[in-house]
Amino acid sequence: MSTLTEAMKEALTDLNMNIVEIADENATLDGGDVLFTGREFFVGLSKRTNQRGAEILADAFKDYAVSTVPVLEGLHLKSFCSMGGPGLIVIGSSDPAQKALKIMQQMSDHRYDKLTVPDDLAANCIYMNLPDKGHVLLHCTTDEFPESVKVFEKLKDHMLIPVSNLEKVKLDGALTCCSVLINKKKPDN
Template sequence: MANMCPYGHFTHAVVRGIPETFGKKAGDSQENGEVSVDLAKAQRQFGCLTGALRQKVGLQLIEIPPDPELPESWKIEDVAVIQGDTALITRPFKEQRQSEVEAVRRVMSELNLTVVEMDGEQGDSVGATLEGSDILFTGREFFVGISSHTNRRGAEVLADTFRDFAVSTVPVCDGARLKNICSMGGPNTIIFSNSDGAKKTLRMMEQLTDHHYDVLTVPEELAANCIYIKGLSKRDFLLHRPADECPDSVSAFQKLQDYTLLPTACSEASKLGASLSSLCLLVNRKHTYF
């Protein structure tokens, strides 16, 4: 297996703006019923997230313009899995979302990453679906959540792409996505929700891995998705849900000593099943190509 640098070293964040069609579902306006969202508030929260990544963490920000024809394209994490110099362009479960990959593919190429296409219509990829919000990379291995949006064939494509790393599949309960119930909180720390489904997934992950991880448990499921980045100044940053959204989890984050904690609101995106990490793709490039 590859011996890579610890998880968390990034130089760029790629994001996609919130379109005016935010809240509508690609292809079927009736899916999941009508969810009441505040577009202006969502755009403000997106601005706070991108501002934190650029100004506080110090990442170079690449922003793809919003596209009203792609109402879910702001969930950019779903359409690529990036490790090292390789970007796997995924195949979202909904056919209507598959055109979201074009702009992301272009940015990955401009960053001089090796772009691997996941074409679900040919060869070993027939029937494969894979979304980044079901993938947890720990710096040592991948865990792929088998959910309503990601299947085992998709996990096999990921394993074939990143052959230097172990890839384990775990079922995700209750229609959730893997990154909704857990995320990285440091090079050796996984943040987990305290829900029964999350505990079940954690037990399975512990059985599948050869590595030891510290587990930081949070009482609110929404708090389990964070963004951990080791900044260019070697400081540890954690973007997490603020006290007004997850009041019971604040004390858990404060256990992370010497971290710079960045409370980041995500209430509007979370109404649509998304989370903080859904809104960005993190890339580690030693050189800038823009």
């Protein structure tokens, strides 16, 4: 187990979070292939995630539907989509991204709103609903994707925070690669 994995496990244990470890050496599951909408999971089948990994995720989250989506191009599912708010999927405009969205729409009983951005990588953003701030969206900068930023600016009910990804992208990294969002209330003192 890597030092980073051990540190994450320790942090989650300290937060009294339930930890499920993948014991099947044939299973692969990359966090960049897991899109949780708040209602269900979409799991991208890519070079980094296989069907067995998706099955293990489904076993761990039995209260949620889990659907798989082929990732035909790009590193993983979140290379061209992410959640931009409750019920809002941010999606790239490329043909592979739009095909994946169509599959997600066909597999879901829920109808999601969509925000289509011109650049697939710009669709990788981070949504948070913060108690004192409301809807907050971390997204790419104007220097990186000026046309996509114009689309984000249409989200009038969001606090928009541009975050540079210029260095991380050199290693196939994106904004969601650098985050672990945990919905945990502070204990009352």
